[in-house]
Amino acid sequence: MSVSNMKFVLVLTTLIVTILGTSLNGCDSKVVQFIFGDSLSDVGNNNRMSRSLAKANLPWYGIDFGNGLPNGRFSNGRTVADFIGDEMGLPRPPPYLDPSLTEDMILENGVNYASGGGGILNETGTYFIQRFSLYKQIELFHGTQQMIRKKIGTDAAQKFFQESRYVVALGSNDFINNYLMPVYSDSWKYNDDAFIDYLTETLQGQLELLHSLGARQLMVFGLGPMGCIPLQRVLSSSGDCQDRANKLALSFNRATSQMLEKMSGKLTNASYRFADAYDVVNDVISNPYKYGFNNSDSPCCSFGSIRPALTCIPASTLCQDRSKYVFWDEYHPTDTANQIVAKELKKKFGFSRVNSGNAPSSAPAIAPAFAPSPQG
Numbered sequence: 141m142s143v144s145n146m147k148f149v150l151v152l153t154t155l156i157v158t159i160l161g162t163s164l165n166g167c168d169s170k171v172v173q174f175i176f177g178d179s180l181s182d183v184g185n186n187n188r189m190s191r192s193l194a195k196a197n198l199p200w201y202g203i204d205f206g207n208g209l210p211n212g213r214f215s216n217g218r219t220v221a222d223f224i225g226d227e228m229g230l231p232r233p234p235p236y237l238d239p240s241l242t243e244d245m246i247l248e249n250g251v252n253y254a255s256g257g258g259g260i261l262n263e264t265g266t267y268f269i270q271r272f273s274l275y276k277q278i279e280l281f282h283g284t285q286q287m288i289r290k291k292i293g294t295d296a297a298q299k300f301f302q303e304s305r306y307v308v309a310l311g312s313n314d315f316i317n318n319y320l321m322p323v324y325s326d327s328w329k330y331n332d333d334a335f336i337d338y339l340t341e342t343l344q345g346q347l348e349l350l351h352s353l354g355a356r357q358l359m360v361f362g363l364g365p366m367g368c369i370p371l372q373r374v375l376s377s378s379g380d381c382q383d384r385a386n387k388l389a390l391s392f393n394r395a396t397s398q399m400l401e402k403m404s405g406k407l408t409n410a411s412y413r414f415a416d417a418y419d420v421v422n423d424v425i426s427n428p429y430k431y432g433f434n435n436s437d438s439p440c441c442s443f444g445s446i447r448p449a450l451t452c453i454p455a456s457t458l459c460q461d462r463s464k465y466v467f468w469d470e471y472h473p474t475d476t477a478n479q480i481v482a483k484e485l486k487k488k489f490g491f492s493r494v495n496s497g498n499a500p501s502s503a504p505a506i507a508p509a510f511a512p513s514p515q516g
């Protein structure tokens with residue numbers, strides 16, 4: 141190649157980079173996501189609530205993520221939402237309560253409002269004292285919108301929020317930490333059908349509210365077989381899954397799916413989808429070996445034979461191989477299980493990448509060098 145040709149190539153390359161750069165910084169800003177959820181999606185909100193009793197702030201939470209210190213995720217590693225977001229090329233949104241959250245960070249990364257113990261209903265999870273219920277999370281999102289409008293103007297803000305992606309992933313606490321617990325009045329005020337109606341009607345109102353606030357591309361996660369989490373098994377005399385809790389999860393999924401179908405016709409310019417992972421998770425739990433697991437009924441992190449252990453604490457012992465366990469603690473799946481669920485959801489829904497050319501945010505899931513020897 142002659143020198144002048146080479147110069148031309150260089151100039152052209154610079155030109156293309158400049159044009160691309162301009163369009164990225166200009167009208168076509170990066171697509172980000174806003175996440176509403178419970179402990180399955182919390183990335184640090186509860187850890188910053190002084191009075192919350194549902195926190196993932198002690199070792200060994202986060203042991204297979206980044207520097208291995210607790211980061212607010214109720215898992216040893218990543219959440220399902222982390223994996224799906226990475227797959228779509230979406231940045232991982234910081235927790236709403238991150239003290240360094242600024243308008244620029246929100247425009248670049250979105251926000252995660254998920255909170256451990258939170259439910260669709262305000263009255264869910266009250267015994268955790270502090271948590272964001274879905275209504276509260278939407279209220280906080282409303283505040284975020286006002287901040288962004290002030291920063292970039294009403295029109296640009298409207299475009300930004302309409303192009304963003306939304307995840308709504310709550311519901312299990314409305315059963316596990318409400319309806320199925322006799323200390324909560326909902327458990328005796330409603331029967332199964334009436335409670336599911338109440339729950340899905342409330343959720344419908346919340347989804348309509350999000351639409352009125354500009355959410356156009358939204359995914360609702362369904363419930364897994366919550367009767368099979370280690371806590372529910374240990375509470376059953378046989379050690380089997382609790383059939384009643386699983387039936388409720390299936391009823392909720394059916395009702396929510398129908399509600400979304402009916403709704404989606406009425407919501408202008410919107411795509412509200414239901415992501416149901418019940419069958420996938422159920423298959424993983426019923427056939428752990430097929431997926432490379434060795435245990436699907438007890439938590440990897442537990443406190444000797446004392447069950448339920450409620451939470452993972454520094455004095456707990458860890459299973460020998462964390463990638464062989466479906467469950468990390470009494471409630472929450474491991475990084476490996478979440479990855480499999482996300483992969484199966486991808487097969488079912490074919491999430492398309494939204495920020496082309498944008499590498500997925502780094503997925504630091506390496507065990508730290510100072511990791512304690514398991515069992516020790």
Ligand SMILES: *[C@@H]1O[C@H](CO)[C@@H](O)[C@H](O)[C@H]1NC(C)=O
Pocket residue numbers: 262275276279
């Ligand atoms: C739920 O809580 C929100 C505040 O987070 C409040 O505005 C709303 O009125 C409450 N709704 C019900 C039905 O109690």
Ligand SMILES: *[C@@H]1O[C@H](CO)[C@@H](O)[C@H](O)[C@H]1NC(C)=O
Pocket residue numbers: 408409
């Ligand atoms: C729906 O999309 C069309 C085309 O982009 C736009 O003109 C219209 O204002 C949108 N309607 C609403 C309610 O957002």
Ligand SMILES: *[C@@H]1O[C@H](CO)[C@@H](O)[C@H](O)[C@H]1NC(C)=O
Pocket residue numbers: 434461464
């Ligand atoms: C599976 O777990 C059993 C004990 O529950 C153990 O004896 C066996 O070695 C484990 N297998 C693998 C492949 O980890």
